[in-house]
Amino acid sequence: MKQFTVILCLLVVAFSCQNKAEEPVETSDNDKIVYDMYEPSEMANLMNQMYAHNLKVKQDILDGKTPTEFPMDFMKIHTAELSDFKDRNEVFESFSNVFLNAEREIFNEDSEVPVEERFNNAVNVCISCHQTECTGPIPRIQKLLIK
Ligand code: HEC
Incomplete structure (x- = not known):
């Protein structure tokens, strides 16, 4: 699971522009970590x-x-x-x-x-x-x- 989160983080950083297309309403803990890491330019x-x-x-x-x-x-x-x-x-x-x-x-x-x-x-x-x-x-x- 940890690995999955790391991969998700990397994906979000790499494709933040694409990723934001979906509403950033995230509830599970894993998603929260990902969301916090996203620093908008x-x-x-x-x-x-x-x-x-x-x-x-x-x-x-x-x-x-x-x-x-x-x-x-x-x-x-x-x-x-x-x-x-x-x-x-x-x-x-x-x-x-x-x-x-x-x-x-x-x-x-x-x-x-x-x-x-x-x-x-x-x-x-x-x-x-x-x-x-x-x-x-x-x-x-x-x-x-x-x-
Ligand atoms: C000149 C090209 C260009 C124009 C014109 C433009 N965009 Fe963008 N837009 C971009 C680029 C490039 C990004 C990614 C920015 C980044 O990640 O630094 C972006 C990102 C975004 C995002 C995602 C921001 C986020 O939180 O990641 C939204 C929403 C958006 N644009 C809406 C708009 C709207 C609405 C307009 C018109 C009013 C518009 N854009 C006009 C190039 C453009």
């Missing part, structure tokens, strides 16, 4: 923050409120440290720019495009970037889309 924290923020924006849109303020914190996507096992490469940088532009459009009050569509565009960029290197959270991100 600066980028992982930022991602969770972006997820939470966009969930709020989605709710506002559904409630008929117009989101007006671009969350400046999102700019940190250019500087936040990634988990050890990941490199910040050109693909990542260009997706970051596409994402920030799409996200900024949500808050563009002069846009002629319906806000639902602009919001979904941004969420689809989240998904596109994840398809390149971190597929785990995709099912969760898809739930953000406005149907």
Whole structure:
């Protein structure tokens, strides 16, 4: 059992990005050890923050409120440290720019495009970037889309 736990820990460290796709609600003792060992990177924290923020924006849109303020914190996507096992490469940088532009459009009050569509565009960029290197959270991100 001990060995199993060690292997689990290693797996969680190596694939933390994939692993977080499942809700981190863990109950048994073994799982708890694994969970405590997981130290989210600066980028992982930022991602969770972006997820939470966009969930709020989605709710506002559904409630008929117009989101007006671009969350400046999102700019940190250019500087936040990634988990050890990941490199910040050109693909990542260009997706970051596409994402920030799409996200900024949500808050563009002069846009002629319906806000639902602009919001979904941004969420689809989240998904596109994840398809390149971190597929785990995709099912969760898809739930953000406005149907
Ligand atoms: C430029 C590429 C890119 C974009 C755009 C992007 N992500 Fe990520 N996301 C990543 C990478 C890479 C990781 C893994 C970070 C790490 O482990 O350091 C990640 C991790 C995550 C995680 C898991 C965090 C954790 O706790 O391990 C969630 C949730 C997430 N992203 C949601 C989103 C949402 C929601 C958006 C859009 C609002 C988004 N991402 C946009 C690349 C991206």
